[in-house]
Amino acid sequence: MEGKTKHSLTFSWLNALTTEPFYLLHFxxxxxxxxxxxxxxxxxxPDFSSRLLRREVQAVLAFFVFVAxxxxxDETWEAFTDNILLFAKVLLVGLASLLDYHVAFCYLAGFLGHSHHLTPLQLESxxxxxxTSRFWLVTFSCPWSSRCRHASQSFADxxxxYSNQSLSFGVVDLGLxxxxxxxxxxxxxxxTGQLPTYILFxxxxxxxxxxxLENEYRFFSPVITKRQLCKHFDLDRRLVEYASSK
Incomplete structure (x- = not known):
């Protein structure tokens, strides 16, 4: 059973890598x-190259230990992929900072996402x-909600x-x-199971x-995943349509 689970995780990861833009672009x-x-x-x-190579080998070994x-x-493939992507991002930014902090900053800026933090008046505007963009995907969250904090990285990713001239992302802090x-x-x-709430305009x-609004989950709500949001809002299809229109 354990071997089947690992094989399923590997197959799912490879399938996502080749068929879904999110994972392909990360690769x-x-x-x-x-x-x-x-x-x-x-x-x-030569001295710096040698030290850099040692750090790269250490990073690769640490990555494979983390994967193992x-x-x-026996996590779900979604949780497994999210965890290794996050760890890989940390390693990538760390290695890039050894070479050029400008490049490391570019990686970091990309990983932090392209969402706009908006007030209600700015959102209406x-x-x-x-x-502005035809489509806006906006998340409404509260800082005191652990579920909102856990989902924030998925939204940033x-x-x-998926950000482009046709689709923009926004964040409204319901705490403020x-x-x-x-x-x-x-x-x-x-x-209520309504936090965070995502609305596509x-x-x-x-x-x-x-x-x-008629959410069946109340006191216990399942973890929000990127795959759920992609499927619910047809993000892959919208990205393909935008790319084909260019």
Whole structure:
């Protein structure tokens, strides 16, 4: 049974890598380090190159140890992938900072996502303006909610991959602006299962929401995953349609 679980995790990860833009683009981003490393090699001193190589070997070994630990724990493939991607990002930024902190900053900025932190008035303004994105995917969250904190990285990751001229990402802090909850019909009770709430707007009109207002989960809500959000809001299809229109 354990072997079947590991095989299933591996197959699911490879399938996602080749079929879903989020994972494919992350793979290409990690691969870009090799190109950057190769281009910088001629300007590195032998002593620095030797020390850098040791750090790279240590990073690779640490990565495989981390992967092995996560495999033993028999996590779902989504949790497994999210964990190894996060660990790989930390290692990538660390190695890049040894070569050039400018490049490390670029990686870090990309990993932090491209979402806009908005007040309710700013949100209403960008939704009404004709020169902004047609689609806005906005998350409404509270800092005191552990579920919101856990889901925030997933939203940042999605914004990194799927942001374009047609689709923008926004964040509204209901802790700072509780009136937004009334405006967009978001219950703030602990047992409502409505935090965080994600709303997709098309030309200022709400066309999709997650979770639904008639959410069946109350005091216990399942973990929100990137795959759930991608599927619910058709992010892959929207990205393909945007790319094909160019």
């Amino acid at each position: 290409l981003l990690f691969f870009s380090y090799l190109a950057f490393r190769q281009s910088a090699s001629p300007s590195l001193s 630990v996560k495999l033993v724990r 960008v939704l009404a303006e004709a020169n 999605l914004s990194t991959i 602006f509780p009136t937004a909850a009334d405006i967009f019909s978001i219950p703030l009770g602990v047992g 098309d030309n200022a009109v709400e066309i999709a929401r997650f979770p639904d």
